[in-house]
Amino acid sequence: LLFVILSTFCFSLLEMEEEEYLAALNLEEKNLILVRRLLYSLRRRKIRGSYEVAKQTAKLLKEILDTEEWNTAQQAINFLHKLGFLLSKIQPVELSSGNIIRRVLFFIRDWYLKYKSGNFKQLENRDDRKTGLASGPTLRRLLTFDDDDFSTPFEDLKAQVIDDIVELLDELDGLYHSVSEEANHHIHSKEIIMTYGRSNTVVEFLKEAAKERDFSVVVAECAPSNSGHLTASNLSQHEIDTTLIPDSAIFAMMARVNKVIVGTHAVLADGGLIGSSGLRMLAQAAKYYSVPFVVCAGMYKICPLYLSTHLDNFLDLNSPSQILNFEEVDRITKSNQNGVTVQNPGLDFVPPELVSLFLTNAGTFSPSYISRVLSEFYFQEDHSFRTITHSHSQHTSGVDSIAIDSSDDESSP
């Protein structure tokens, strides 16, 4: 009941368009409340950071797909596309929610195709994903025209998908542990590692390595949020020799550093990174001194998107008071009518040429391999979320606008 009250109180948080969209999802009341809760938390930045968002999205999806009625893969796919579109519209910066949805879509499509082909041997061995059917159009399938609309119902599809989502949640729970598995191979004794700001993945990675190796860490503070301070104190509590430096000293220290190990907010389809503001600077400095630039990231951070087409996902302006507090601005405006513009971007883009290696929970690979990984994790059709059920073939103005198709409400769960 409290949630109902809260949700009605916060009604104005969503725009008209988004409300219509939410209604088009056709959910049961309790699930609608759950979705609303997630949307509000995203919009108000109550949940921040890829890991938290990914976990919440996965939990929500499990709840909804478990309790809602759906018989065919097509219903679930359409529903998830709508939800994905809504989530990315509410908070474009938090890309991991979209990735989780794409992952679940992969589960659905994958199981559907397995059931369809009647390949029961594959059903027994659920680890057989990689050798299974290639996702999306390939050169070989150019001549096969598999225009399947995923509408054949299968009995066990729903249960299998829910199982997979539970596995995904487990994977997220054990994420830091899996990324840190190879820590000893990547860090050697007496090395000086540089890291940037605060990344839980990197901290766990370094703590794991510290169990067997003796090395020291240089932490750049990552102004103006100074998240590096937390990292430094955390690491030193685990008896790792840590030095904290301001961002301006990065280039000066780089000559002495053996490796740079950082976390990131998201990984793009070409191997580029969207990370904390200032990361690009660090990457360029590392390139100059030919220091390997290693990124620790969970697989849920890898997005099938490119920067130039998704600049909206990159713009995350934080409060300018972190740089120039309001009293100071007052003083300045008194003497200068025009005042001063202060911008505090939270995110930065690092091009793939500057990244040496990715350490993920699903293995270690170089930036050029990302496309291959993407094709094994998501289906081509899910790379961008559709707003209407049938495929694009219109030349209307504003191709990216939402067109709510009320005729498909029948098929939504």
Add this chain to the structure above:
Amino acid sequence: MSAEEPSFVCQTFTRIMEQNSDTSYAVATVGVLTEVLKRSQSTTMMGAQGELREAYKELQKLHTNITIKSGFQLFILFVTRSFEENPDFNECKRVLIERGEKFMEMTQKARTRISHLGNPFIRDNIRILVHGHSKVVVQLLSYAAACHKRFHVLVTESRPDNAGWHMLNTLAKHNVPAELITDTAVGFYMETIDLVLVGAEAVMENGGIINKIGTFQIAMAAKEFNKPMYVTAESYKFVRAYPLNQRDIPSGAQRFVDLNPSSAEIPCPSHFVNPLNDYTPPKFIRLLITDLGVLTPSVVSDELIK
């Protein structure tokens, strides 16, 4: 193999190309091979494949074009794979013919998909440099214009055949604002450009491309100025070839043209060498926009394996 076979292949090819002026050579090749398969009296896969190879040799004599090779490779790959899935020859043959006929629609489908995928890369108020006359690029730009995006195009002349003039006219017809510049002015304008957009005659295994002469120069200038270069190419242009330099360009892809020797302006016509294509290595290319999706150059060989 009767004596009529050679001319049948050539006749079919010419017929297909005439029927649809927009068809690419690769698609027409697949059409021809489907016809050959239809007429084939073979009862075994080896026999059928032999006939297809014969037909390919005939086509090569007719037109030296690398896209014919890529079309052939694609079809043979498909034949082999289909045979693995359908060991019964007659059933396999039926499936092949059915799919081969459907493939004719491929050109338009591929280009439409490329337009949709490439559209988000064209943002408002950008300046685009294009080179050579590519139907795919024209379609992409006209689609972006139809979506009411504001952008400006610089078209290079594309000597020696002045393909840029043709491109300028085509773009004007599609309401795309464009300006013509000489090939030599590319370096001058590069600082004002936001991205370079070209088509490709063929896409090599390493992700490099064969395209109109001058593409390589433009790519180098773009790299220097850190401007992205995007290549739009349909997937049937992917070829299993791995050139390491300009001299390695596969024989079907390189042509040398004679400019009209009677032109009074050219001082020594016999000393005027004109290759029509050049090879652009993958490191200059940011992304390939194909109907298989938006790919980085390193992924092309992966696609060929699949």
